[in-house]
């Protein structure tokens with residue numbers, strides 16, 4: 001994530017709500033994809049330095065769990081990010097509100113990258129069939145670090161189904177999440193990682209499934225028509241194949257071609273966000289300046305993918321060494337084998353081929369999906 005600047009010149013971060021230096025109110029302007037100081041002009045309206053008018057998201061104003069603005073011309077009380085949340089626990093309960101704050105923060109971070117990539121974001125209200133939605137639910141008691149089940153509650157599975165992403169609230173509790181990471185023998189488990197993985201499933205359905213890219217997907221990731229339930233059950237029983245690290249980006253990626261794609265998609269976002277941050281802070285790796293993140297609307301999107309990957313690998317080796325200097329876990333605890341690199345390249349190509357920054361009409365993208373559904377239903 002890049003840093004931004006307040007009108008006073010102070011460096012500001014994506015999560016900030018007030019400038020530490022001049023005390024001005026800060027907010028993210030989704031339509032301009034940047035953080036900015038905003039000035040109150042009365043009547044609940046705020047002005048950015050370039051004169052554009054906004055309102056604060058209702059979750060910013062009332063609950064302090066959001067820092068995004070709503071352009072004044074839009075009637076929705078919620079920002080683009082909060083609009084996507086269909087179900088969240090009680091925000092008047094301080095503990096649950098803290099969990100929702102952590103989840104929403106990770107979701108906003110995800111959305112920043114998605115917007116930078118020019119990928120479509122539509123709510124279920126705008127498109128019930130192909131819109132995106134998030135649900136944060138729990139089946140265990142938040143007051144016991146999610147150890148004790150909530151009576152009569154149905155099991156909450158973190159996952160994606162038809163554009164709806166469900167995240168178990170326990171993932172937002174540091175103790176509960178770490179316990180699950182150890183139980184699952186995972187090297188990496190974060191909220192941001194969950195969001196990046198689950199949204200990968202959504203974009204697979206929207207951008208790859210049944211399109212001209214589907215055949216290339218199957219060549220690299222395998223045939224996704226194999227029984228999902230059976231292969232997942234086998235994975236949970238026996239674990240990943242012994243040679244998984246010669247073929248996959250993570251053990252879980254070996255469970256099914258859909259999961260392989262979602263894991264690779266998540267790692268692609270890890271990679272470009274990390275590179276973008278390193279560029280922002282002027283990192284030099286092996287004598288090479290890190291270029292800006294290869295978003296489709298930057299000239300540097302033309303940097304060959306091999307070079308992007310090479311820079312990231314060298315950067316991650318250095319960052320892992322720095323992590324060890326601090327006695328904490330490796331920042332990027334993965335080694336990329338050649339098939340994983342080829343899959344990352346494919347994700348890169350899919351995103352760049354479908355980006356609105358490359359002139360792709362996103363409305364027609366959704367229209368095409370809906371037309372396809374209709375044809376299948378009628379057949």
Ligand SMILES: [Zn+2]
Pocket residue numbers: 006007008009010019020021022023024037
């Ligand atoms: Zn300031």
Ligand SMILES: [Zn+2]
Pocket residue numbers: 057058059060066067068078079080081082083
């Ligand atoms: Zn909001």
Ligand SMILES: [Zn+2]
Pocket residue numbers: 197198201258259262
């Ligand atoms: Zn998945």
